[in-house]
Amino acid sequence: VKTADLIDVLAQDAPVRWRLPSLLAVAFAVGAVIAAVIFMFGVGMRPDLSVASHTMRVQFKFLFALTLLSGAAGAVTQVGRPEFGRSGLGHASALGPWPFVLAVAPVLLVVAVVAELIAMPARSWMPRMIGQNAIFCLTIIPALALAPLAALLLALKESAPARPGLAGAAAGLAAGGIAAILYASHCPDDSPLFVAAWYSTAIAVVVAVGGFAGPRLLKW
Amino acid sequence: MKRDADSARGQDVGGWAREGEWTAWMRAANSGDSGAYRRFLVSVTPHLRAMARYRCRVAGASEGDAEDIVQEALLAIHLKRGTWDQSRPLGPWIAAIVHNKLIDSLRRRGRHVTVPIEDVIETLGAEDHADGATQGELDGLLAQLKVRQREIVKAISINGSSVRETADRLHMTEGAVRVALHRALKTLAALYRAQTA
Numbered sequence: 001v002k003t004a005d006l007i008d009v010l011a012q013d014a015p016v017r018w019r020l021p022s023l024l025a026v027a028f029a030v031g032a033v034i035a036a037v038i039f040m041f042g043v044g045m046r047p048d049l050s051v052a053s054h055t056m057r058v059q060f061k062f063l064f065a066l067t068l069l070s071g072a073a074g075a076v077t078q079v080g081r082p083e084f085g086r087s088g089l090g091h092a093s094a095l096g097p098w099p100f101v102l103a104v105a106p107v108l109l110v111v112a113v114v115a116e117l118i119a120m121p122a123r124s125w126m127p128r129m130i131g132q133n134a135i136f137c138l139t140i141i142p143a144l145a146l147a148p149l150a151a152l153l154l155a156l157k158e159s160a161p162a163r164p165g166l167a168g169a170a171a172g173l174a175a176g177g178i179a180a181i182l183y184a185s186h187c188p189d190d191s192p193l194f195v196a197a198w199y200s201t202a203i204a205v206v207v208a209v210g211g212f213a214g215p216r217l218l219k220w
Numbered sequence: 221m222k223r224d225a226d227s228a229r230g231q232d233v234g235g236w237a238r239e240g241e242w243t244a245w246m247r248a249a250n251s252g253d254s255g256a257y258r259r260f261l262v263s264v265t266p267h268l269r270a271m272a273r274y275r276c277r278v279a280g281a282s283e284g285d286a287e288d289i290v291q292e293a294l295l296a297i298h299l300k301r302g303t304w305d306q307s308r309p310l311g312p313w314i315a316a317i318v319h320n321k322l323i324d325s326l327r328r329r330g331r332h333v334t335v336p337i338e339d340v341i342e343t344l345g346a347e348d349h350a351d352g353a354t355q356g357e358l359d360g361l362l363a364q365l366k367v368r369q370r371e372i373v374k375a376i377s378i379n380g381s382s383v384r385e386t387a388d389r390l391h392m393t394e395g396a397v398r399v400a401l402h403r404a405l406k407t408l409a410a411l412y413r414a415q416t417a
Binding site: 014082083 | 249252253269290291295298304305312313320352358359362373376380398401
């Protein structure tokens with residue numbers, strides 16, 4: 001096959017079937033809906049959510065998960081572009097606000113933990129951190145994250161990530177964020193100490209799974 | 221000989237003089253203009269060729285392999301063009317795609333190389349108008365396609381048929397030919413990946 005002939009073939013397949021942002025948006029929506037349905041039927045919200053959601057601790061849980069999710073979502077829209085993270089391409093300024101948002105999440109967590117430690121007596125720290133549902137939290141967040149992670153990886157398979165491992169990890173972080181928001185509406189353990197210990201661990205598991213899957217699934 | 225960041229970002233300087241044209245053609249192509257798409261591919265190929273030749277020379281691979289690398293890069297540009305953000309310059313995107321394929325191809329040929337992306341940007345400025353004959357890597361991969369897909373690719377590449385003519389000749393609908401053609405190209409990319417040195 002001469003190169004000119006190959007070009008004839010490619011030109012006959014001219015229409016672009018998808019653009020990465022729309023593909024990812026669909027994956028996000030589908031993954032989140034599946035996770036929400038599984039959550040509503042399999043786990044359910046806590047019965048006192050409408051009252052509890054007026055407390056600062058519960059609001060913080062949502063705020064933390066939401067910050068993480070929006071930062072990760074921004075990252076996912078970038079990691080599938082081939083020039084992302086390449087030195088010498090001069091693009092750092094074009095990343096948008098998400099690296100900043102992503103950096104805010106751990107800061108929020110540290111501030112909340114310190115506030116909790118100051119406000120609460122030392123003997124209540126351990127029970128607050130251990131909570132009632134640690135194992136459940138560690139199981140349900142990764143389980144709820146499976147569908148969004150799969151959907152995002154599937155969409156990223158069509159992309160051209162310069163760093164497939166990083167792309168998979170970003171997908172894992174976004175999926176973990178979706179799962180954490182859902183789980184936060186069930187979990188009766190509201191202390192930032194619990195969030196720092198178990199939510200973080202559970203989300204880290206999902207990030208690790210994504211980071212492991214990335215180089216295997218996203219090569220192009 | 222490093223270009224400054226501005227030219228890498230796509231100002232019309234030196235060898236990148238065509239980037240403005242390429243960007244316009246790619247935008248038109250994305251909204252379905254296959255003539256513009258063709259002009260873009262034809263125009264970018266001599267640049268890919270010059271770079272592939274140079275890289276093969278540096279890595280100690282046979283220069284005869286360069287055209288196979290060009291074809292693999294063209295296929296990658298084609299299949300991944302949905303990842304180009306139209307609001308961004310096209311040059312860095314092409315350089316990144318080509319960089320990735322170049323490293324894959326040379327690795328498959330047993331050359332463990334690191335290619336600084338700055339070099340890719342640099343050498344994309346040159347042109348090489350060879351006749352485009354290859355060692356036939358793509359022919360080998362074509363042979364692994366399903367019969368129907370291979371017929372379609374050959375009809376278009378060798379006879380220069382359009383999708384419509386191919387559809388008539390194979391008694392298929394145009395839509396079916398388009399789908400089969402796209403699948404065939406995706407399969408070819410997968411076959412490239414699956415190859416070992």
